[in-house]
Amino acid sequence: MTGIITTPSVALAQVDAGAIERELARLWHAATEAEQTGGEALMRACLFNFVILTDTTRISHVTEVTARLTALRPNRAIVAALSTGADPADSAQRMEAWVQAHCALVTPGHPQVCGEQITIIAPLDAGMHIPGIVLSLLEPDVPVVIWWAFNRIPGGTVLAHLQSVADRLILDTAHMDGAETALRSAQSLIAAGVAIGDLAWGRLTVWREQIAQLFDAPSALHQLWSLERIEIEHGSRGATAALLLAGWLATRLNWRMTKRRDTGVVLTRSDGGEVLLEFARVETTAVDSLASVTLLTAHSRLTVTRSASGDHLKACAIIDGLAPVERAVHLPPLDTAALIVDELRLARRDPIYEAALRQALDLAEYLVTPSPE
Known part of the structure; x- marks a missing residue:
């Protein structure tokens, strides 16, 4: 693999599933036209839906992880970022969204393998709209993996509405405050029927x-x-x-x-x-x-x-x-x-x-x- 290319993000004027799908279609149409005029050959692939729940301060980090993950397991990534609420102006924010693609040359002489990322930012009082948008954007017939990319105990209405469709929920209990509290939260999710993947366990x-x-x-x-x-x-x-x-x-x-x-x-x-x-x-x-x-x-x-x-x-x-x-x-x-x-x-x-x-x-x-x- 020679490197990962991430396309510039394209902001949407309207945040709903239909507008996002239309912008994705334009993104891939433009990439296909560029390929036909002598650009790099590419292949769009999606092995799973990758839903990332995080806050606005970690968007850059999860985007970097998603780009590297695309080179290993191409996916449709949906980043749902909630504002932290630390700034009073957050409550006045509107929902924002943008789309971009991550492409990697996995095998020399073959097309680049590309996945897509949809990023949605919502103020705290608009978080209730996130599950419906995410569910509408899931690719059918492939697994759904949720990554809880917060450094706090998992919970809240967004996760509650999405965890029932998840084939795996990935946490990192080592980065949460209170070892017993973090582990007990993972155990509670398992008891509720959620299949947990813990990055703290992976490091062991x-x-x-x-x-x-x-x-x-x-x-x-x-x-x-x-x-x-x-x-x-x-x-x-x-x-x-x-x-x-x-x-x-x-x-x-x-x-x-x-x-x-x-x-x-x-x-x-x-x-x-x-x-x-x-x-x-x-x-x-x-x-x-x-x-x-x-x-x-x-x-x-x-x-x-x-x-x-x-x-x-x-x-x-x-x-x-x-x-x-x-x-x-x-x-x-x-x-x-x-x-x-x-x-x-x-x-x-x-x-x-x-x-x-x-x-x-x-x-x-x-x-x-x-x-x-």
């Missing part, structure tokens, strides 16, 4: 892979069933990731929580033995805010640690009587578009994430210190 993929690979060797696998202590170090924004990672470990190993200690939570293994799970706050600038995971038994120490440079993970297995085993794996850029593509590999629900989420919420409750009577 490489960590989960490296932890699992620590136990590939038979000598290490034997240690897995006798784990006695787990330590997870994370930064100030990493509580969500740490809880999800701990929830994943507990569900995969069939552990159950039994009691709380001052330093963490005690879980019971299937053989009746106990595992102490502890979290520690450290300084880190990593996007996922995770620093290290340490798994201890009486005879081994297995670790996955982020390097000082932050661009790779180091895994180390030290087992009594055996030579240490070490390896390093490069950390891919945590690009939002790539994370969304990974989420789209699942057509509907992610049972492993949902199980880890339930366990993470149970852990969060155990970690809360009871209020004094």
Whole structure:
């Protein structure tokens, strides 16, 4: 892929589904005429509807993500941006809309693959009109993916009216205030029948892979069933990731929580033995805010640690009587578009994430210190 081209946005004088469709038709007609007169060959494609709910301050960011996503999975993107209401003049705003195309040369010698983006801006008091316009603009016979691109807990009438048509709803619980509150909001949506994709979970993929690979060797696998202590170090924004990672470990190993200690939570293994799970706050600038995971038994120490440079993970297995085993794996850029593509590999629900989420919420409750009577 040599690059992504985004056409200039074309503003609409009238904001309704019919006017938007007419402007899109003109956009593609102009592109076809340019192609016939010697311009770049292009192919319009739409694998899914991509509805982005956000605020007006993040339009540039979501447009950049949408352009990169088009190169990976072409779509019809509908950006519904609500004004923040911070400026009193916002209430006097009219609805605005514009259309543009994103094109990428995916394979040299072939036409550019293009998707389209429709952006609608509405003041807070006009948000009620957004669902009807969005529903009218959806391409038929392809999935509907909604991206909640706010840094706040999902909710409100716009999402309530649209979530019933969504095949997937993508969130980022790590960027919401309050780890337990964010995770509980995701759990509530799942309980309502929504298939959730969580970018915080996607960032944990490489960590989960490296932890699992620590136990590939038979000598290490034997240690897995006798784990006695787990330590997870994370930064100030990493509580969500740490809880999800701990929830994943507990569900995969069939552990159950039994009691709380001052330093963490005690879980019971299937053989009746106990595992102490502890979290520690450290300084880190990593996007996922995770620093290290340490798994201890009486005879081994297995670790996955982020390097000082932050661009790779180091895994180390030290087992009594055996030579240490070490390896390093490069950390891919945590690009939002790539994370969304990974989420789209699942057509509907992610049972492993949902199980880890339930366990993470149970852990969060155990970690809360009871209020004094």
